[in-house]
Amino acid sequence: MVLSWLKNKAVAARAGTADARGLIIFATVEEAMHAEKVLKKAGFDCKLVAPPPGMRKGCDLALEIDLVEQTAVARALTGRVSYMGIYPFKGEIELLQVEKVTWFTGHVMVKAGNMKLVFDRKTGVIVNISGGGCPDIPYLYTRLVGTHLEAAPRPRDEGRTLCALMLDRALEKALEIWKEAAST
Incomplete structure (x- = not known):
């Protein structure tokens, strides 16, 4: 106190x-x-x-x-x-916060840094992740693909690399998109 x-x-x-x-x-x-x-x-x-x-x-x-x-x-x-x-x-410093979103007919791809996460627009299930050359990405692939966005483990908690951090940012953006679509 x-x-x-x-x-x-x-x-x-x-x-x-x-x-x-x-x-x-x-x-x-x-x-x-x-x-x-x-x-x-x-x-x-x-x-x-x-x-x-x-x-x-x-x-x-x-x-x-x-x-x-x-x-x-x-x-x-x-x-x-x-x-x-x-x-x-002194000055401006910032980890890149830039996410790029690409809309497909049945899927959405969110790119953060060199990592990409793709989820099904109707079900919210992660169908693919790609990018990066870090050693923890294959493990994160097995943990995320086939999982609903809201039930997916956080890559930043399970991974140990910059790729995992960028994948986490892609997941955050994907969750934001999913929740926004669900509320409309």
Whole structure:
């Protein structure tokens, strides 16, 4: 209770300090994805982003955090997730959020990054996934194909690669399309 009060007080005091951002750099995609889960569970505001080329030291994912919380973030990760460093950052950074949707007569294909997910428009069942060259994609194929969108496991929870993360974004968009169609 006191911790959340202090956190809210700190947020209020920092209002307007959008420049106080930092990047946590990781050696692997798996570490970045695990760190996001750990920090969100601990109540920190963070998001996966693509670090600028000059800041890449390991994988192509980093976590954007509020730099004011750097010490607490480091404490939350210690012993749980390995990272290469936390660095101040100014400017625009964003993991590509671009999804492309292609409508076919009986199916919808959602592409995120290099991953594609195709589902049946009438039943909501995933009929195919493709793309990527990551080693966890064949496993994710067996877990997703033949499953209803709403019952499908989250690729980001079952996979360990950037391909799994992009497939998860395709699944999110497919679910959004499915739910929107169901409500009309």
